[in-house]
Amino acid sequence: MQIQQLSIFVENKSGRLAEITEVLAAARIDIRAISVADTSDFGILRLIVNKPDEAVAALKKAGLTVSLTNVIAMGIDDVPGAFSKAMRILADIGIDVEYMYAFISRKSGKAYVILRVKDSKKAVNALSSNGIQILTAEEFYGM
Amino acid sequence: MQGNYFEPELECASREVLHYIQSKKLVKMVERCYKHVPTYKKRFDEMGLLPGDIRSIDDIRKLPFTYKTDLRDTYPFGMFAVPKEELVRVHASSGTTGKQTVVGYTKGDIDVWARCAARCITAAGGTKSDYIHISYGYGLFTGGMGIHYGAEKLGATAIPVSTGNTKRQIMIMQDFGSDILCCTPSYAMYIGETMRDMGVDPKSLKLRAGIFGAEPWTENMRKEIERLLSIKAYDIYGLSEIAGPGVASECVMQHGMHINEDMFYPEVIDPETGKPLPDGEYGELVFTCIGKEALPLLRYRTKDICCLNHTACECGRTFVRMEKPRGRTDDMLIIRGINVFPSQIESVLLSLGMAPNYQLVIDRVNNLDTLEVQVEINEDMFSDTVRDLEDMSRKISNALQSTLNVVAKVRLLEPKSIPRTDGKAKRVIDNRKV
Numbered sequence: 001m002q003i004q005q006l007s008i009f010v011e012n013k014s015g016r017l018a019e020i021t022e023v024l025a026a027a028r029i030d031i032r033a034i035s036v037a038d039t040s041d042f043g044i045l046r047l048i049v050n051k052p053d054e055a056v057a058a059l060k061k062a063g064l065t066v067s068l069t070n071v072i073a074m075g076i077d078d079v080p081g082a083f084s085k086a087m088r089i090l091a092d093i094g095i096d097v098e099y100m101y102a103f104i105s106r107k108s109g110k111a112y113v114i115l116r117v118k119d120s121k122k123a124v125n126a127l128s129s130n131g132i133q134i135l136t137a138e139e140f141y142g143m
Numbered sequence: 144m145q146g147n148y149f150e151p152e153l154e155c156a157s158r159e160v161l162h163y164i165q166s167k168k169l170v171k172m173v174e175r176c177y178k179h180v181p182t183y184k185k186r187f188d189e190m191g192l193l194p195g196d197i198r199s200i201d202d203i204r205k206l207p208f209t210y211k212t213d214l215r216d217t218y219p220f221g222m223f224a225v226p227k228e229e230l231v232r233v234h235a236s237s238g239t240t241g242k243q244t245v246v247g248y249t250k251g252d253i254d255v256w257a258r259c260a261a262r263c264i265t266a267a268g269g270t271k272s273d274y275i276h277i278s279y280g281y282g283l284f285t286g287g288m289g290i291h292y293g294a295e296k297l298g299a300t301a302i303p304v305s306t307g308n309t310k311r312q313i314m315i316m317q318d319f320g321s322d323i324l325c326c327t328p329s330y331a332m333y334i335g336e337t338m339r340d341m342g343v344d345p346k347s348l349k350l351r352a353g354i355f356g357a358e359p360w361t362e363n364m365r366k367e368i369e370r371l372l373s374i375k376a377y378d379i380y381g382l383s384e385i386a387g388p389g390v391a392s393e394c395v396m397q398h399g400m401h402i403n404e405d406m407f408y409p410e411v412i413d414p415e416t417g418k419p420l421p422d423g424e425y426g427e428l429v430f431t432c433i434g435k436e437a438l439p440l441l442r443y444r445t446k447d448i449c450c451l452n453h454t455a456c457e458c459g460r461t462f463v464r465m466e467k468p469r470g471r472t473d474d475m476l477i478i479r480g481i482n483v484f485p486s487q488i489e490s491v492l493l494s495l496g497m498a499p500n501y502q503l504v505i506d507r508v509n510n511l512d513t514l515e516v517q518v519e520i521n522e523d524m525f526s527d528t529v530r531d532l533e534d535m536s537r538k539i540s541n542a543l544q545s546t547l548n549v550v551a552k553v554r555l556l557e558p559k560s561i562p563r564t565d566g567k568a569k570r571v572i573d574n575r576k577v
Contacts, residue, residue, distance in 0.1 A: 007527035009520050011557045037529045041554050044529060060340055065520055065558055069527040098528055116527070 002070040002120060003137050004052040008045040009065040010036075020045065020064065027058035032143055033114055035101035046101070048073075048114065050141045071116045072124055073140050075133040078104050078111045086113070089130050095123050105143075112140075149265040149297060150258065153405050154460045158453075161461065164405050166199035168433035173197045173206070176439055179224040182213055183441065200408065203431060204419060209443045211244060214384065219245040225437050235283040236383050246285075246383045247437040253292065255434045259403040260293020260389035266458070267354050267377040268395060269323050271298035276321035276350075278312060278330060279357065281305045285387030286357050290325045293389055306330065309337045316348050324353040325388075328360035328368060328376075329568045332498065333559070335371025336521070345373035354379045356388055358568075359468065359486055363493035378467055384443055385430045391465055396457050399464030406434030409463060410442065411451050414472050425450045427472055428465065446472040476571065478505060478549050479512045485570045488516055491542045497524055500568070502561045507575040514551045516543060519558050 010016050017036070024031065030050040037044045049055045052068065059066045076082040083102075090097065095117050102113040112135070117123045128134050148154045156164070176183040177194045186207045187193070196205060214222055223230070225247075232248045248256065264275065275294040279286030287305055294301040302319060304312055306326070312334060315321065324331065331353055338345055350372060356379035368376045380400050381388035390407050391400035402409050407430045411420045414427040428447045432440050447468035456464060469486070476483045489499040500519035505512060518539060526532055536553040543551040561568055 005527070007525070009525055009532075009555070009557060011555075011560065039529055039533065042532070044527060044532070046527065063340070063557075063559055065522055065525045067522065067525050067527055098530075 003048060003073050003114070003135070003140050005069045005071045005114070005116070006045075006047045006049065006052060006055055006059070007067050007069055008047070008059060010043040010045050012038075012040070012042055017045065020059070020062075023058055023062045023064075024049065024055060027054060029055045029058065032140060033101065033103060033112075035099075035114075037099065046099075048140065052141075069116065070120055071114050072120050072127075073135040074113050074115065074127055075108070075110045075135055076113065078109055083111065083113065086127060086132055089126050089132070090117070090123060093122065093126050095119060095126070147265050147268065147270070148460070149262040151459075154262060154401070154462060156405075156461055158461060161405065162200060165408055165433060166201075168405075169200050169203060169408070169431065170194075170197055172431070172433050172435075172439045173441070175224050175436075176441060180222055180439075182217060182222060183207075203408065203410070203442070206431070206441045208417065208429065209440045211384070211444070211446070214244040214246075215242050218242060220247065222440070223247050223437055224439050225249055230437055233283075234285045234288075234383050234387065243283075244384065249436040252386075252435050252437050254296075255406050256289060256386045256389060257292035257296035259386065259406060260289055261297040262293075262403060263354065263379050263389050263392035264290070264293055264297055264299065264323065266392055266394040266401065266460075267323065267352050268375075269294075269297060269299055269352070273299045273322040274302055274319055274349075275299050276302045276304060276312075276316060276319075276324045278304050278306055278324065278326035278334070279388070285381070285383045286327075289381065289387035289389055290354070309334055310341065313338055313341060313343055316350055317343070320349040322349055322351055324350055324372070324374070325379075326353075326355060327357050328355040328364055329358060329500075329563060331355050331368045331372065331376070332364070332500070333563065335368060336498075336558070339371065345371065348373075350374050352377060354392065356380055356392075359470070359489075361486070361489055361493060361499070364489070364499060367493075367498065380465065380468075382445060384438070384440060385432055385445075386435070390430070394456065394458040394460060398456065399452050399466055401456070401458075401460050401462040401464055404462050406432070408433050409451060409465065411449065414444075414448075420450075422451050422453055425469065428468065448472060474571075476503070476505065476573070478514050478547075481547065481549050483514070483547050483549060487546055488543065491546050492518065492539070495539060495542060497521075497539070500558075500561060502569065503571045505571070505573045505575055512575065514549055515554055516540075516551045517554045517556050517561065519561060520555045521558055 033048040035046045098116040100115045104111045174194045229249045236244045281287030291301045353376045365376045377393045379392040381390040391402040410429045411426040420426040428445045449466045449468040452464045470484045492499045502517045504515040540553045
């Protein structure tokens with residue numbers, strides 16, 4: 001149920017994102033989802049890729065600080081109100097969202113949301129028992 | 144306790160015998176200084192001192208001090224006491240704290256230095272059958288060649304790897320079976336971190352000990368190196384003006400560094416008044432090179448702050464021990480009128496369980512000094528949330544402020560982004576134009 005997200009520490013230096021993603025390109029890694037959290041001094045690049053272990057190895061070899069974090073991916077209908085409904089489910093059981101990012105798929109007509117919460121298991125149970133699709137790692141990496 | 148000694152008759156000599164040796168050498172040295180070094184002749188004459196006034200090592204306090212500026216003022220060879228026919232080598236300081244200083248050696252000096260370095264390697268458990276992996280820089284810097292000659296003098300096998308190409312260093316350790324690593328402590332950390340990143344288990348290596356020096360390091364850093372490399376880490380002390388690495392080093396007891404005092408006579412003085420201090424009191428370390436020919440410095444002010452201990456050591460050596468230097472009289476920074484030592488920043492980071500990979504950037508903005516402490520992040524410190532990282536910055540900043548009494552801005556850097564030259568990390572960048 002859990003999806004492995006790569007988090008990479010990035011100094012705020014021009015060209016750094018290009019350099020880091022070139023490492024992934026050279027290792028033939030396909031990026032599934034990406035987001036950057038930024039502060040004035042540094043950023044955290046968050047990635048979901050098709051081959052997380054290979055990606056971590058390549059990035060570490062390039063001298064980067066990488067960690068793997070478990071996140072959940074939910075698929076919701078791409079219609080007004082679908083996302084707020086999911087957030088309401090989490091809010092009602094007291095789960096805070098640390099961060100999230102999302103993208104939509106024209107093919108399936110769905111929106112996919114990556115969520116980082118403290119208690120993934122509890123979140124997954126609540127969402128799926130309310131009929132919200134939770135993607136497996138294989139489903140997501142192979143998308 | 145039985146230990147390994149390279150020259151037991153000297154290293155374990157009685158204090159009376161040592162006193163005799165030191166006195167004899169000092170008397171000869173003073174005569175030579177007066178005769179061959181104009182700076183000393185002038186100073187003696189000004190003081191009304193004659194070489195004959197020095198009859199034993201107890202008279203050393205009558206002698207004038209020598210300062211780094213004396214070497215600079217007579218740059219490059221003005222303090223040498225031998226004609227160039229007798230010189231066989233020169234080295235030079237890196238010049239990071241001003242104009243470089245040049246030091247010279249006769250054949251006899253090289254031998255003295257090699258013997259001292261061999262004693263140090265032996266004190267750390269090294270033997271003839273060991274491979275000594277030398278990752279100090281080779282060149283004008285004394286580190287590489289100093290240990291190298293010591294290893295050969297001992298009869299061990301020197302592997303002159305020098306610095307850089309860390310992956311290759313690790314490969315050599317694996318393939319050649321290096322037993323003892325010699326380099327700067329910061330480079331030892333770097334090798335350990337690289338080993339971890341490469342997935343090399345340090346326990347799979349033959350490496351069992353390391354002899355580290357040429358820059359300040361702490362007990363916590365020792366533990367970190369011992370953990371990362373799975374070895375025992377020994378401290379070695381030296382400075383080019385006196386010889387190079389091998390002036391003093393730890394024995395297996397690891398309770399202070401034995402000074403090779405039959406060659407380099409130490410004193411600890413009050414840096415303000417110049418008065419000698421008793422054992423246990425901190426002051427400036429001063430050396431007289433009683434065993435040297437080419438550059439026989441009298442009471443050379445090292446600027447290192449430490450204390451001496453003449454009590455007997457369980458290892459059997461009688462040589463006086465010096466504590467690890469606590470700082471330098473000149474690495475003190477004054478930030479907003481407050482004295483700050485880089486070693487304090489290191490202690491703060493270590494007390495927070497962080498690797499001491501840092502750099503200080505000092506600037507002056509609108510007539511106010513600013514201190515930025517840049518800290519390299521590693522995997523143990525990293526988190527995927529901004530909040531955790533910002534909390535960590537704040538924690539470092541608060542700890543620094545309570546220790547230093549200076550506001551410090553903390554900036555997190557990617558690993559290995561602080562440049563290391565010759566394995567020495569540059570710790571301070573002072574951009575103030577004062």
